[in-house]
Amino acid sequence: MNAQRRDVLKSGGGVTMLALLAAAGWLKPGQALAADGWNAAAFATKSLDDTVRALGGSAPAPSTDISFVQTPDIAENGAVVPVGVTSAIPKTESIAILVEKNPNMLVGVFDIPPGTAPSITTRMKMGQSSKVYALVKADGKYYVASKEVKVTLGGCGG
Amino acid sequence: MADPMRIRANVVGDTTEVKVLMSHEMETGQRKDSAGKVIPAWHIQNVTATYNGKTVLTAQWGPAVSKNPFLSFKFKGGAKGDKVQISWVDNRGEKRTDEATIA
Numbered sequence: 001m002n003a004q005r006r007d008v009l010k011s012g013g014g015v016t017m018l019a020l021l022a023a024a025g026w027l028k029p030g031q032a033l034a035a036d037g038w039n040a041a042a043f044a045t046k047s048l049d050d051t052v053r054a055l056g057g058s059a060p061a062p063s064t065d066i067s068f069v070q071t072p073d074i075a076e077n078g079a080v081v082p083v084g085v086t087s088a089i090p091k092t093e094s095i096a097i098l099v100e101k102n103p104n105m106l107v108g109v110f111d112i113p114p115g116t117a118p119s120i121t122t123r124m125k126m127g128q129s130s131k132v133y134a135l136v137k138a139d140g141k142y143y144v145a146s147k148e149v150k151v152t153l154g155g156c157g158g
Numbered sequence: 159m160a161d162p163m164r165i166r167a168n169v170v171g172d173t174t175e176v177k178v179l180m181s182h183e184m185e186t187g188q189r190k191d192s193a194g195k196v197i198p199a200w201h202i203q204n205v206t207a208t209y210n211g212k213t214v215l216t217a218q219w220g221p222a223v224s225k226n227p228f229l230s231f232k233f234k235g236g237a238k239g240d241k242v243q244i245s246w247v248d249n250r251g252e253k254r255t256d257e258a259t260i261a
Contacts, residue, residue, distance in 0.1 A: 038203040038249075043220040080224045099222060103188055107222040110231075116214050117173065117232040123224040125186065 043106050048133055051098060051106050052142055055135075060142035065089045066134050068147045070121055078128070078151040083107075084121035089138040092118035096137075101130035126151045165258035167242045174236030174260055176207065176214075178229045178244050186221040202227060202246045209233065209242050236260050 042054035052060055069084035085095050095118065097107040107124045118136070126132075129150040136143045161181035168175050180202065187199025199221050207215040214233040236242070238260055245255035 038218050043218075084230075102222050103186075104220060104222070106220050108217055108219040110215065110217040112215070113213055115212075115234045117234070119232060120215075120217075121228075121230040123228045125184075125222045125224055 039109070042109070044104055046105060048098060048100075048105065048135075048144070051096070052135065055096065055109070055137070055142075057137065057142040060135060060144040063089065063136070063143035063145055066136050066143060066145035068132070068134065068145070069119070071132065071147060071149065073148070074150045074152065075126065077153050078126040079153075080123050081126050081149065081151070082121070083124050083132065084119070085134040085136075086119040087134075087136045087138065087143075089118070089136055089143055091139040092136055093139070094137040095120055096135040097122075097124065098133040098135060099124065099126050099130050100133065102127050105133075160252060160254050163244055163254065163256040165242065165244055165256055167236070167258050167260040169236045169238060169260050173232045173234055174209070174242070175232045176230065176242055176244075176258075178207075178227075180227045180229075180246060180254075182225070182227060182246075182248065184221060184223055184225045184227060188221075200248065200250060202248045204247045205229065205244070206246075207231070207242065207244050209236060210240065214242075 042051055045051040045054050065088040067086050069086050071083045075081040083097055085097060087095060092112055094109055094111045096109040098105040099107060110120045112118050131146045132149050133144055133146045164179040166177045182202050183200055185197055185200040189197050191197055201221040202219050205217040206213060215231050240260045241257045242260060243255060243257040247253050
């Protein structure tokens with residue numbers, strides 16, 4: 001069963017490369033976050049830096065103004081892990097949630113227009129215990145915070 | 159056709175809190191069926207929330223959002239009796255829009 005899992009990861013890797021190459025060719029950064037588009041390149045990345053680049057930014061700065069709310073230290077069921085991110089950084093434009101050890105890191109990107117509180121809550125899947133990143137774009141710059149979440153039952157691959 | 163969303167919107171002071179429960183399979187594309195074939199990914203890609211014609215939240219989701227996704231957020235303004243509209247599009251092009259009255 002474990003060997004199968006490796007195969008899936010490997011084949012997934014090939015697709016990622018294609019997606020990245022394609023993205024380099026015809027997706028300008030910034031354009032990628034258009035209101036009705038879906039940033040396929042960002043959702044195929046496997047590292048924090050790659051994801052930030054696919055979203056159109058560069059190296060994110062660690063920040064203590066980003067906090068996790070309603071996010072457990074230990075999640076019993078990896079298929080449903082509550083996660084909430086609140087940003088205290090002024091001019092927060094978007095919040096992204098990433099799970100380090102998921103097959104593809106990016107869970108979702110939430111664009112926060114002015115007037116909306118820079119705080120969102122949702123539920124996500126986690127394949128195994130991992131670091132969870134909250135990536136905040138504020139005033140054109142990227143900030144990041146992380147939290148370790150332990151999973152007792154994985155949510156990917158069943 | 160997907161089932162309707164359950165949306166609850168409450169105004170407290172000058173902010174409106176919106177909670178949404180969508181009905182969607184959110185298949186990751188990582189799982190295999192009993193015959194060993196990969197089940198193709200099927201998940202919501204874009205979510206848009208509007209209030210009085212103004213966009214109050216947009217989101218792009220990958221397959222790692224849980225099955226039957228939950229989402230909550232807050233925005234400034236909103237009055238009792240007004241409508242909040244939520245819509246989503248998945249990677250098969252299926253769409254769903256629902257609205258709720260702010261209470």
